[in-house]
Amino acid sequence: MAFTKKPLFLLLITSLAIAQMAMAGDPDILTDFILPPNSPPPDPSFFTFTGMRSLVTDPIPPTFKVIKASMEQFPALNGQSVSYAVLIYPGGSVNPVHTHPRSSELLFLAQGSLEVGFVDSTNKLFIQTLQQGDIFVFPKGLVHFQYNSDAKNPALAISAFGSANAGTVSLPNSLFNSTINDDVLALSFKTDVATIQKLKAGLKG
Numbered sequence: 001m002a003f004t005k006k007p008l009f010l011l012l013i014t015s016l017a018i019a020q021m022a023m024a025g026d027p028d029i030l031t032d033f034i035l036p037p038n039s040p041p042p043d044p045s046f047f048t049f050t051g052m053r054s055l056v057t058d059p060i061p062p063t064f065k066v067i068k069a070s071m072e073q074f075p076a077l078n079g080q081s082v083s084y085a086v087l088i089y090p091g092g093s094v095n096p097v098h099t100h101p102r103s104s105e106l107l108f109l110a111q112g113s114l115e116v117g118f119v120d121s122t123n124k125l126f127i128q129t130l131q132q133g134d135i136f137v138f139p140k141g142l143v144h145f146q147y148n149s150d151a152k153n154p155a156l157a158i159s160a161f162g163s164a165n166a167g168t169v170s171l172p173n174s175l176f177n178s179t180i181n182d183d184v185l186a187l188s189f190k191t192d193v194a195t196i197q198k199l200k201a202g203l204k205g
């Protein structure tokens with residue numbers, strides 16, 4: 001079993017409070033909630049997301065894993081301006097550099113230790129080593145990462161977002177796993193096409 005039930009429960013309570021505090025960023029809606037088109041009247045299960053139950057039962061994954069509870073996975077969030085992600089970092093793993101275009105991120109470190117960092121719009125890097133129980137905020141839209149440098153112990157974090165659909169733009173994928181022309185990339189990075197192709201090769205699925 002990856003994580004015992006009791007701490008997880010406490011953590012979820014804590015993070016619920018975090019989500020409440022997260023600043024709303026999505027447009028206000030004019031109804032209590034939004035139902036998907038052609039759906040029957042909602043019952044409590046519409047407002048319930050059970051996709052995190054696997055955390056209690058599943059072993060630590062071999063590579064970095066994120067379980068999202070945003071609008072796509074949990075349609076009741078549509079119009080509510082909040083969402084969650086649970087992030088699991090086996091020893092030595094990284095959540096590669098990325099941004100969230102529509103929300104800041106409030107990360108609560110539930111287990112382990114974690115190196116986090118973001119770069120502001122003047123290219124200044126802010127890095128921190130978080131201990132279990134710490135909270136870190138990644139400002140909206142800025143490039144950031146998390147790294148579990150402890151090769152032996154996993155880390156687990158819960159992130160709250162002030163959008164039902166914060167979005168994730170992965171820099172490695174956007175730049176080197178899309179179809180941007182090699183020449184454009186070589187000129188952009190002031191390097192040669194061979195170097196760009198090497199970077200692209202490493203990301204092929």
Ligand SMILES: *[C@@H]1O[C@H](CO)[C@@H](O)[C@H](O)[C@H]1NC(C)=O
Nearest residue numbers: 172173177178202203204205
């Ligand atoms: C690169 O893109 C392909 C196709 O979209 C995808 O299957 C693969 O997972 C991506 N690579 C990484 C490292 O995410």
